[in-house]
Amino acid sequence: xxxxxxxxxxxxxxxxxxxxxxxxxxxxxxxxxxxxxxxxxxxxxxxxxxxxxxxxxxxxxxxxxxxxxxxxxxxxxxxxxxxxxxxxxxxxxxxxxxxxxxxxxxxxxxxxxxxxxxxxxxxxxxxxxxxxxxxxxxxxxxxxxxxxxxxxxxxxxxxxxxxxxxxxxxxxxxxxxxxxxxxxxxxxxxxxxxxxxxxxxxxxxxxxxxxxxxxxxxxxxxxxxxxxxxxxxxxxxxxxxxxxxxxxxxxxxxxxxxxxxxxxxxxxxxxxxxxxxxxxxxxxxxxxxxxxxxxxxxxxxxxxxxxxxxxxxxxxxxxxxxxxxxxxxxxxxxxxxxxxxxxxxxxxxxxxxxxxxxxxxxxxxxxxxxxxxxxxxxxxxxxxxxxxxxxxxxxxxxxxxxxxxxxxxxxxxxxxxxxxxxxxxxxxxxxxxxxxxxxxxxxxxxxxxxxxxxxxxxxxxxxxxxxxxxxxxxxxxxxxxxxxxxxxxxxxxxxxxxxxxxxxxxxxxxxxxxxxxxxxxxxxxxxxxxxxxxxxxxxxxxx
Ligand code: ADP
Numbered sequence: 153x154x155x156x157x158x159x160x161x162x163x164x165x166x167x168x169x170x171x172x173x174x175x176x177x178x179x180x181x182x183x184x185x186x187x188x189x190x191x192x193x194x195x196x197x198x199x200x201x202x203x204x205x206x207x208x209x210x211x212x213x214x215x216x217x218x219x220x221x222x223x224x225x226x227x228x229x230x231x232x233x234x235x236x237x238x239x240x241x242x243x244x245x246x247x248x249x250x251x252x253x254x255x256x257x258x259x260x261x262x263x264x265x266x267x268x269x270x271x272x273x274x275x276x277x278x279x280x281x282x283x284x285x286x287x288x289x290x291x292x293x294x295x296x297x298x299x300x301x302x303x304x305x306x307x308x309x310x311x312x313x314x315x316x317x318x319x320x321x322x323x324x325x326x327x328x329x330x331x332x333x334x335x336x337x338x339x340x341x342x343x344x345x346x347x348x349x350x351x352x353x354x355x356x357x358x359x360x361x362x363x364x365x366x367x368x369x370x371x372x373x374x375x376x377x378x379x380x381x382x383x384x385x386x387x388x389x390x391x392x393x394x395x396x397x398x399x400x401x402x403x404x405x406x407x408x409x410x411x412x413x414x415x416x417x418x419x420x421x422x423x424x425x426x427x428x429x430x431x432x433x434x435x436x437x438x439x440x441x442x443x444x445x446x447x448x449x450x451x452x453x454x455x456x457x458x459x460x461x462x463x464x465x466x467x468x469x470x471x472x473x474x475x476x477x478x479x480x481x482x483x484x485x486x487x488x489x490x491x492x493x494x495x496x497x498x499x500x501x502x503x504x505x506x507x508x509x510x511x512x513x514x515x516x517x518x519x520x521x522x523x524x525x526x527x528x529x530x531x532x533x534x535x536x537x538x539x540x541x542x543x544x545x546x547x548x549x550x551x552x553x554x555x556x557x558x559x560x561x562x563x564x565x566x567x568x569x570x571x572x573x574x575x576x577x578x579x580x581x582x583x584x585x586x587x588x589x590x591x592x593x594x595x596x597x598x599x600x601x602x603x604x605x606x607x608x609x610x611x612x613x614x615x616x617x618x619x620x621x622x623x624x625x626x627x628x629x630x631x632x633x634x635x636x637x638x639x640x641x642x643x644x645x646x647x648x649x650x651x652x653x654x655x656x657x658x659x660x661x662x663x664x665x666x667x668x669x670x671x672x673x674x675x676x677x678x679x680x681x682x683x684x685x686x687x688x689x690x691x692x693x694x695x
Contacts, residue, residue: 175263201274204254251269410432570609672688
């Protein structure tokens with residue numbers, strides 16, 4: 153061991169010099185004085201690791217120096233120099249915490265052994281405290297895992313604190329959101345019941361000082377008259393003589409105070425114990441903060457799952473309503489359509505030129521409504537029905553769809569072409585639904601591509617998938633709509649006076665159908681440049 157700071161105090165200067173010389177030779181930083189008064193001045197100004205002090209000195213004796221020095225620094229280690237005449241006071245010095253004594257006359261060897269031993273003892277003590285700190289930290293961690301709510305966790309933590317610190321009672325005071333008030337969350341030990349729920353101001357004064365202090369604040373309650381009445385209430389509740397307030401700090405802020413009530417004479421809490429208390433303050437703070445966050449999270453999860461359930465119930469009711477309404481719409485709509493066609497055909501009497509347009513409008517509108525009702529019913533059925541698949545030749549299916557849209561494309565002055573690279577393996581699918589998906593993409597491509605444009609349908613097998621692409625040179629879709637166009641009723645141009653017809657269900661149906669086949673549908677598009685819708689279906693589709 154070397155480098156420790158040692159102060160030698162003896163009224164005999166030759167002893168001081170001898171000790172200082174011997175200690176410095178050994179590698180210590182030694183300083184020496186020949187009076188108790190001078191020693192106290194030096195100790196007040198500078199920290200030392202070891203004090204070697206003569207018991208019998210004329211002005212301030214060794215015992216007084218030792219007592220005062222330990223109030224200044226409770227961790228200071230001490231060795232007393234004594235003679236036969238002062239043996240009784242040596243015992244008092246040992247009671248005061250001296251770690252060894254040197255009987256006059258003593259030799260250099262004796263001095264060095266005693267100093268060495270005292271410093272080694274001090275180091276062992278520090279090590280013991282460091283190890284002791286591990287236990288409460290472990291226990292706090294355990295409590296965090298086992299206690300469900302913040303209050304029982306707080307109580308568990310307080311029992312650990314009382315056990316580990318020698319305090320007679322302890323409490324946790326939590327700071328409110330605004331940082332104005334500290335309220336006792338939990339207390340154990342003396343008068344715990346009386347303390348619960350008590351609160352004090354935290355904006356200024358002792359509360360603020362304790363919250364902001366890095367060190368535990370130690371209050372001798374004999375001086376309680378200086379305290380504000382609210383704090384006096386806490387002090388009386390604690391029934392202790394010494395109250396220690398430790399700020400409970402998380403990484404961001406202080407969340408409250410740990411209050412520990414100690415028995416009389418506990419004001420000289422050693423540094424190591426203070427450090428332990430500060431560590432515990434942080435541990436308790438993070439344990440409580442975690443528990444609070446966990447409780448909040450649980451509450452949020454509960455609320456979310458309730459909201460989800462409500463939403464599911466609403467969705468179910470809505471679907472049921474739509475299914476019923478659609479069903480009720482079907483018959484009258486079919487009748488309107490049939491009569492409009494009958495009137496339009498002239499079978500019920502001649503239709504003059506003025507009447508032809510309204511009849512045509514009635515037919516078109518009824519048709520649009522029928523498509524909407526059919527799409528809606530199909531969508532709901534798809535979600536409710538079990539899948540029944542057959543082996544489907546997708547190339548034939550796509551060829552069929554392209555052929556049936558040729559007339560519409562020509563009428564719109566568009567070039568519709570197919571590019572099917574052979575061979576395309578058949579896949580297990582629900583043929584009619586798949587055809588419906590392809591039809592919807594083709595219908596959209598025709599609807600949203602101005603005259604003179606083109607539509608290319610490409611089919612190929614790629615990476616265990618059959619990939620179908622419908623690419624048009626139409627109006628395109630801005631990126632912010634790419635996700636949402638697959639939602640029910642979502643239309644990029646949702647205005648009342650829409651330019652293009654449609655129900656907003658076409659792509660929702662495509663998505664539903666393709667996902668039923670474990671496939672995916674994606675869009676790439678740029679406004680004014682056209683759009684490409686790509687469907688990818690796994691070849692080895694499970695039944
Ligand atoms: P709609 O009945 O309106 O066509 P869809 O669900 O089929 O409903 O399509 C939703 C919206 O996506 C359309 O209203 C349109 O704004 C946009 N859209 C779909 N396909 C295309 C396309 N090929 N080109 C441009 N916009 C398209």
